[in-house]
Every structure is written in C-alpha cells, then in structure tokens.
Amino acid sequence: MPETEQQLVNKAQNGDRDAFQDIVDQYKKMVYFLAWDIAGNHQDAEDITQDVFIKVFRHFRKYSADSKFSSWLYRIAVNASIDALRKRGRKKEDPVEDFDFVGESTQPWTNKNAHNPESQTDHTNVQHQIEKALNQLAPREKTVFVMRHYNDFPLKEIAEILHLSSGSVKSYLFRAVQKIQKELAQYHPALEAENG
C-alpha cells in the first residue's frame, strides 16, 4: 500500500471525515461497478456501495494494516454483493430487467447503433445473452469471472480478497468461462464445442 494511502486510512480511522471522504471518492466507482457486476442491477449496486462505506466507517477500527486496505474494502463489497445476489436469486426476479440502455450511457458503441433499430435490437439481444450467461453461474464463479474480466483484478488479488488459494481461483475462472461459452453457444453456434 502506498504510504499516502496508509496515512489517509490512519486519519480516517481516527475519525477524520475529510480523509474518509477521500477514500470514498477513490473507491466508490470501483465498488459500484463490482457490486453491479456481481449483484446484476443498478439499484442493488447503489445500495451495496452505500452499505459498503457505512460498514467501513462502522468497523474501521477492525481493519489492520497487515493486509491491503483495498483488499479489505473489496472483501466487504464482494460479500455484500454476493448476499444481494443470493437474496435476488431467492426472489426469482428477472435478471435483465435493469437493462434499459437509454439514458446515461456514454459508450460510443451504443451511440453508433442508436439510429439503427435492427442493430439496436441485436445489441439488446446480445446484452440479454451476456447477462443470462453470467446469471447462470454460481456466485463464486460469477464473482471470480467479473472481477477478472470486467474489473481487471489480478488472480492473486482475487485470491487474497476472497480468502481462496490461487489454484481455487483459477478453477473457478476456468469453470465460469466453460459455462459462459456453453450458454452463448445456444445463440452463437460457432461457439459450440466439438466432441472430444
């Protein structure tokens, strides 16, 4: 951990609200996207992100400088997101209801296809397929996959955050990719694996 971050954390641990706000500013977007990727919808992601920082504030004294602050923070975020995912699974809600794709998206890919209804439909279909593929994964598989694929966490750090061995993380990732490929193959025959 860089010294400056450790100092910031120490200040926040001692009740410095400005230091705490700096930590929030530094991590809120990462936590939000991680929560969204795992929990699967915007509303849960926002609630989880809020809850994560409240938990950090509440239990800051439990954090020890022996481990990386970011790992501690992301562990809280991942656990909260997996909890939300499980609750959501029990409620059996539509996993792709959050995909309205209208509004604040700034990705040029979307804008390029905005005037082409056919492309827009294809695009929406692909989004549904991807979300469906992600949602059929077990929580751990999904967590490892989204952390590595969409959030660029190195496998070593994922292992540290999830308290897993490096081998277990690799296995989760491999299984997740296999399942995703199989799911997408329903819509994209070229992905279908040959026997053998």
Next chain:
Amino acid sequence: MAECKKIRKLITLAHYDEISPEEKKALAEHLASCPQCTKEFNRLQKTFQIMDKRERKYRGSEFWQTFDQKLNLRLEKESRIKKTSSRGFFPKVALKRLIPQLAAGAAILILGIFLGRYIWIPETPTIPGKKLSSPPLFDTSSSLNISQNFEKIRMVLMSIMNFDPETEDVYALDLIRQQILFEHMAALNEEIQKSALASKDKRIYELASDLEIILRQMANLENPQNSQNIKMIQSALMQKDILFRLRLFNIRHQRMASPGHTNPVI
C-alpha cells in the same frame, strides 16, 4: 488428451495474461501441433469478444453527487450513534464513580418510600381562621367552655414540653399530624380572645392571645419533626409560662366552680 485438457485451462489463463513465460511457450508449441486445441482457442477468443460487448451504464456527476449526499447523511447518523454508544449514557469513567453514589441514592429512596408509608398522611388543606370540616376536637360552639378547652390544650402542650429530643424518637410525637390540631387550637384561641374581650377578662385574653401565637407558629412549621424546632417550641412555651398559666387558670376555675362560685362558662 490429458495434455489437451491442461492446455485448455492454460488458454483461459493466457487470455488474462496469467501464465508464466514457460507456460506461454508450452501453449504456443501445443497449439502449433494440435488443431483441436487451436479451434478451442479460437472459440474462446470469440466468447471473450461477445462478453466484451457487455455494456455498463456509466453514471454521471449528478448521480455521484446524490450518492455522496445520501452517504453523508447516513454517515452523520452513524457518527451520532458512535458517539452515543462510545459514551454510553454517562462517560465510562464517570459511570464507575457514579455507581456507589447511585446505589446510595437508590437505598435512600427505598428507605424514604418505606418510612413514608408509615409517616406520611395526606394533609387536609386548612384555612386559618375558618371553621374546619373535620369533626371538632374542641368546643367552639356558642357555649364555649374555656376551662375544658384550655385543659385539653394544656395536655397536648405538656406532651411536647415533656419530650426530650436528645433521647427520644422525634417521629414518635407525630408533629406533622398534630399540626392540624395546632391549627384547630389556634382558631379556638382566637374565639376565646373574642369572648374574653367581650367579657373584659384581661387574663384570659392575654393567655389565649399568647397561645394563639405559639400554636400558629407550631402549625406553620415547615419541618416540625426537626429536634431543633421542638426545642424552639419548648423554649417559647417556657418563656411565656404557658403551661403554668394554664394550670393556674384551671385551679382558679375549679375554685370558682366549687359551691358558692359562678361557673365561668361564656
């Protein structure tokens, strides 16, 4: 075949650049010689290409502003809870010091309740100079018997005069209850004064007047159970020779009541 299984795991890891240079080299060599694994490698690349199309909704500054406001409100609330829980109701150190004091206070309160149940009797509101609603202890009728009333007053005052606050229980006198009686007695002496004034009996008028003053003071004492107050009453009675004068009045009355004398009934 077993080699292909290992290589397929490596293909996934290679995509994320999570393999060592040796593994990278072994993978390249295997793919060059295994068409099945090469096909698998290509399929996996396509899978990742599709997964890369996943879109995330980027949130603008307005969203994050609202987010910060909500979070700050919650943090304020948390801060207040933290302060309250860390302090408790009292600061921990102060609480330690307060425990024996609180225990003593509770003991006094319990003792007070216990004693109060035996001592305290609701007072009947009294209006000085007005006729009281409780049954009269003294004869205040038109045929006022001064002698009998003075004798009753003397008996009550005797009990106070003979009381030793140093050795006896102050509460045994039950002066709080007797204050109602003193109020009655003072009112009675006011009547006696009027009668004495009418009959121009200076001695009775002065005795009744002194008695009324002392009895009113006794009736109005805020803390009659206090031994100092009892001593003060005793001192006032002695100064005015009240008991002696009451006794003299009775002796004189008895003589007058004997055959050949007129009964001083007013």
